[in-house]
Structure formats: C-alpha cells, structure tokens
Amino acid sequence: MDVLKIATAGSVDDGKSTLIGRLLFETNSITTDKLEAIMASSKKKGLDYVDLSLLTDGLIAEREQGITIDVAHIYFSTPKRKFIIADTPGHFEYTRNMVTGASNANVSMILVDARNGVVEQTFRHFYISCLLRIPNVVVCVNKMDLVDYDQARFEEIKAAFMAFAEKVRFTGQEISFIPVSSLYGENLVRQSAHMPWYNEAPLLSMLEAIPLEQHLSEEPSRFPVQYVVRPKSEEFHDYRAYAGKVASGLLRKGERVVVLPSGQETTIARIEKFGREIEAAQAKESVSVLLQDDVDISRGDMIVPLSQLPQQSRQLEATICWMDKKPLRAGNTYLLQHGVNTAKAKVSSLSNLIDVVTLGNNTQVTELNLNEIADVQLKTAKEFFYDAFAENRANGSFILIDEQTNSTVGVGLIK
Numbered sequence: 001m002d003v004l005k006i007a008t009a010g011s012v013d014d015g016k017s018t019l020i021g022r023l024l025f026e027t028n029s030i031t032t033d034k035l036e037a038i039m040a041s042s043k044k045k046g047l048d049y050v051d052l053s054l055l056t057d058g059l060i061a062e063r064e065q066g067i068t069i070d071v072a073h074i075y076f077s078t079p080k081r082k083f084i085i086a087d088t089p090g091h092f093e094y095t096r097n098m099v100t101g102a103s104n105a106n107v108s109m110i111l112v113d114a115r116n117g118v119v120e121q122t123f124r125h126f127y128i129s130c131l132l133r134i135p136n137v138v139v140c141v142n143k144m145d146l147v148d149y150d151q152a153r154f155e156e157i158k159a160a161f162m163a164f165a166e167k168v169r170f171t172g173q174e175i176s177f178i179p180v181s182s183l184y185g186e187n188l189v190r191q192s193a194h195m196p197w198y199n200e201a202p203l204l205s206m207l208e209a210i211p212l213e214q215h216l217s218e219e220p221s222r223f224p225v226q227y228v229v230r231p232k233s234e235e236f237h238d239y240r241a242y243a244g245k246v247a248s249g250l251l252r253k254g255e256r257v258v259v260l261p262s263g264q265e266t267t268i269a270r271i272e273k274f275g276r277e278i279e280a281a282q283a284k285e286s287v288s289v290l291l292q293d294d295v296d297i298s299r300g301d302m303i304v305p306l307s308q309l310p311q312q313s314r315q316l317e318a319t320i321c322w323m324d325k326k327p328l329r330a331g332n333t334y335l336l337q338h339g340v341n342t343a344k345a346k347v348s349s350l351s352n353l354i355d356v357v358t359l360g361n362n363t364q365v366t367e368l369n370l371n372e373i374a375d376v377q378l379k380t381a382k383e384f385f386y387d388a389f390a391e392n393r394a395n396g397s398f399i400l401i402d403e404q405t406n407s408t409v410g411v412g413l414i415k
Contacts, residue, residue, distance in 0.1 A: 002212050003082045007102035007134070009125035010111030015142045019111065019182035020074055020087055021052025023204065026189040029076035049183070080208045085109075099128055099321050099411055103397075107136045107210060114147045114179070118160040120357050126161075127356040130168045131319065131373070131413065133393055136210050137165075137175045140203065145181040149194045154179045167359060170390070178203055219283070219392045220308040221249025224339040225301045229288055241272065241288040242297055247339065247394040249308070251289065252280045256306045259295050260385045265306060267292040283394070300341045302385050310385045310395065316345075316378045317415045318389075319354075320368065324402065324409035328368040328376070334409065335401040338384050345400070348377040375415070389413040 008016045024030050030038075035050075042051040072087040086101035102108060108129035112122055129137055139161055147153045158177045165175060178187055179198055186192035188203045201209065226244040251257075255268050270290040271278050281287040289303060297303075304310060316336075322328050328347060336345035352375040353365035368374050389396030400410035 003084060004107060004207060004210060004212065005084050005086070005105045006107045006109050006207070007086045007088055007098070007105035007129075008109045008111065009088055009098055009102070009121075009129070010142075011113065011116070011119050011121035014111040014113045015053075015182045016087055016111050017053035018051075019140065019142065019180070019188070020085055021054070022182050022185050022188055023085075024074065024076055025052055026185055027076050027078055027204070078204065078208060083207065098125060099132070099323070102128065102132055102134060103411070105132070105134050106212060107138060107207065108134045109138045109140060111140045111142045112157055112161070114141050114143045114150075114153055114157065117157050118164070122161065123164055124356045126165060127168055127354075128321075130170055130173065131321075133170065133390065135173055137173065138203070138206065139175065139177045141177065141179045142182055144179045144186070144192075144195065145184060149179070149192075151179075151195070151197045154198075176206060178206065219248040219394070220310065220387060221251055221305050222247040222310065222387075222392070222395045223251055223289065223303040224341070225297055225299055225303065226340050227299060228297065240294075241290045242303065243286070243288045244340070245286045246281050246283050248283045248392055249305075250280055250282050251287075251303075251305075253278075257291075257303050258306050258309065259291075259297055260302045260304065260310075260312070261383055262296060262301070264293075264295050266295055302339075304385070310387050312383055312385050314380045314383050315348075316380065316384065316386070316412075318376055318378065318398070318412040319373060319415060320376045320400070320413075321373050321411045322368040322370060322409070323411065324407065325370050326402075326409075327370075328400075328410065329366065333403070335403055336378065336380055336384075336398055336412075337401060338386065338398040339395070341384060343384070344381040345378045346380075348379050351375045351377070376412070378412075386414050388415060 008020065010016050038054050039050050041054050042049065045051065074085040074087060076083050086105065088098040088101035110122060110125055112118060126137065141154050141157050179195055180187045180203060186194060187198065191202055223246055224244050225242045229241040229243050231239050251268060251271060253268055253271050256265065257268055258265055268289060269292040271281050272288045273285065330347050330349050333344055333346045336343055350365045350368060351363055353362040354373045356373065365374055387395045396414045398412045399408050400412065402409045
C-alpha cells in the first residue's frame, strides 16, 4: 500500500487542525482513550461540541492559544492508502516551519476561510508549494457553514486564487478546489446535503485518487555514498561495497558509471539489498553497490551513470528561504550540507528579494531576514555535484548551518 504525504497550509484559524482531527475521527483512527480525553478537554473549555483540533495541537502553548506552532505529523490510513499529514503553522513568523513540513510532500492542502477569502498567507503558502515543486494542490474552502453554503462565495474565492496561481504555478501542477465544513465534517468523507451544487468527490476520496508521482525514478540516477562496507571476517576479506540510499533515478546491475569527484569509470557488478542480490535499485531504496574495479571511494562521493552526469562546480546560485533571526548578508560563511556532503560556503552576493504577494523583486537587497526568500550566490570550499531543483528535487537542494550554534539557518533550492 502506497503512502501519500500531505502538507497542510493556510492562515491562522482557517481550521487546519480541526479538518485533520475530523479526518481522523471519520476514518476511526482515534483510540477510545484519546477520544475520551479530547471530549473531557472540550467540556473543560466550555464547548458544546468535541474540539477535534486538540488531536493535533499537542504543545501546551498550542492548546492554550488555539494555534499551531510546531509541525505535527499525523498518520492514518484507509483500505486504499496510507497517509502522513504534516500540520504546519499558519502564522507568518512560522513560515520556516511550513517550508520544512512541506519539503517532502506529494500534496499541498491549503485551507481558506470562506468568510475571509484569499489572504496574504494563502499567496505565501501557495508560492512556497510552487517553489518546492509540489505536484498537487488541493484548496479547501473551509467554514462554508458560516457563509450559508453559498456557491457564489466559493466561486469568488476560486477565481481569486487562480488569478494568482496562474502567475506562479509550474507546468504539470494540478490544482483542485473543494468546499468543506471541518467542524461538521461536510464534504470530507461524504458529500454534503447542504451543498448539492458541488457534485465532485469528497476530500478523502479525492486524496485517495491522487496518483503518486514516479518522478524520482524518472530523474537522473544519483547514488551518494554514505558508508564503505568492509567486513572484518577473514571469509570476506576481499569484499568491498558502498552503502547508501538511491536519491533519484534507477541504478542497474551491469550499468557503466562514473565515481565523482575522481571521475573514474567502472561498471556496477552487483547490487545488494538486505543480503540478497537485486537487478536494479530505484529512488529511496537503501542498498549496497559492488563495483567491477577497485576504485578509491569514500563517504560523500557520488556514483552516477556515465550518460547522466550532474553539474559540477564550486559556485552555486540558489533560492534561499531564511530561517534564522540573525540576517544573512554577503560575506557571511556557513556550512553547506548537500545530501551526505558538507563543506564551508561563503555568501558571494544577494539578489532578487521576492515579495510572494505581489511577486515583485527587490534587486537592491542587502540582507535576508527571517522567513524572507531571495536568490543568493554562494562559493564553496570544494566542488559539489548537483542538479537544478526543478529537474531533480533530491539532488537540487541543501541546507545552510551556522557553525557557531549548529542550527539550520537556511534552505536552498539550486537554480
């Protein structure tokens, strides 16, 4: 059974946590004791209904304030599919949490309050979904019960969203719209009697039907070496394998490959997984690769097909989402982590600070502050082997680490 990874997004109080809680309730994914605890908490708060948002707002501060602060990962399943939902915060100050929560998502589920319509955070979250190349976007127009289930209001919000979306969406990205009421579970698992004008599938059926993209297997093959396997047993004294996870593409036995950075060519003699030999390894599979020739390989090196060489440079241009209170400025140095590879990197220059609402660019940018997005040029201490993020998500991204605090301060998408 496949797994669909979903990232929720939206402004404050749009009802993300309630929607997720309702999905868990409707799919019988809540244990009896947990449901009883939620019912007791709801009664204690003086509510005349069960506040299902408490299922995902796990921090004390979240429950006290009624907002989502940290990213919560929720797991549930139906007979057709398994789901992992990253419930990300709606506040602007937690935009960085939305970026990290959505980084591996197949679907971005953006909520819009039917009363307020499309707001600044809606634009911001959709822009980030496009930036991260999330192939499917589902826009849930929530709280339809508070606008008397008005179809005209739904169509108005849909038109406003698409007017912005058409400017930034990438080719192949699918956008769907659905009117819902999370509080009452309408159009979530079954169609709502209050909205007969909506004749499409309810949300859960829509999520079950979304095809999982096979793009990782279709992208260029990249195998970063994480560990060199040399058994101490005398019986296997000549055994040498290279362990790691296939980042993208497909590795095949007998394929002619190049080892980077040395540039030495060889052939894949054998691929092993859990001690047994396999003919090919696809993206996300952890395997050991044995080569036909003795090649000097260590952690951080990359094995790639001879016909699919990546770019190789010490100069990188990337779009950065800044995640630290201390601003990024030209001349600053950081540790750049790209896959299993790490090296020092210096910020050469900044350009094109992006206003995600107006889509305007500020070319005179001097610094990048918390939650801002801009194009940045970097110079690294050693060469990296990379692809553009738009062509290969797995090998086209990196993080920046502050050497003083060891904190992740930026996420970069290579251009």
